[in-house]
């Protein structure tokens with residue numbers, strides 16, 4: 431549950447830098463741009479505009495979360511870059527090297543790395559690897575096929591075209607757990623070919639299955655929000671149920687419709703940001719989060735294989 435974030439599917443949010451460039455239809459009403467460029471005039475969005483690194487003090491927060499999680503014997507999730515994209519190739523490479531180092535030194539935190547730019551994964555990690563000259567860093571070992579155990583790798587899918595473009599890219603990369611953010615969802619999508627198979631009798635779903643393990647879904651927020659049909663979310667919920675995959679319905683957004691009904695969606699069911707789960711349509715009050723049974727964190731030099739177990743924590 432969010433404690434240091436307004437986003438319900440994470441515990442914390444951390445922005446190593448701010449700024450980005452729109453890359454696909456899901457970016458059309460980028461809330462980060464609205465806030466950081468238009469409201470606070472802090473960063474100019476777009477190609478060629480410098481990104482803004484957050485302060486050294488701010489960068490100390492994850493170490494505090496790590497100590498707290500370790501002391502409590504719990505794992506906590508950190509959504510990385512709600513105001514940027516961690517694989518943005520206009521970000522200085524040493525910033526990315528610093529981020530990966532931070533991830534490496536916080537093994538009790540599960541870092542949720544969401545991107546619309548998976549095509550840059552290899553080039554960016556190779557550049558970090560060349561910069562650090564160290565073959566035991568996350569970048570080097572990940573490039574060799576050893577996914578960091580405390581990274582959940584995700585991509586955004588807003589329509590079927592992006593699902594077909596981005597999901598195969600995601601599933602081709604080494605990852606402890608793969609997830610999708612289908613927000614803002616702009617049309618009905620079929621993910622069945624990519625969802626993980628149901629766990630075996632021991633509840634184990636091998637990493638090698640290269641399938642999605644978690645789907646987050648929601649409509650668009652803001653004054654210019656595009657329509658979101660609740661039937662699209664129901665379809666994804668059913669696809670996930672069929673495949674035994676965790677499903678998280680985040681929000682209806684500001685312009686929800688329900689094509690299964692002849693009357694418009696009641697305002698009481700339009701909690702644009704989904705802060706209160708009870709205001710969501712009853713059949714979409716589903717907020718599952720996959721949990722991993724992970725081995726204790728090990729030194730980076732000992733390469734490890736990890737096996738995600740799709741045991742669900744239901745909020």
Ligand code: SF4
Nearest residue numbers: 450451452457460514
């Ligand atoms: S990738 Fe994310 S942060 Fe970047 S422009 Fe698109 S929506 Fe905004």
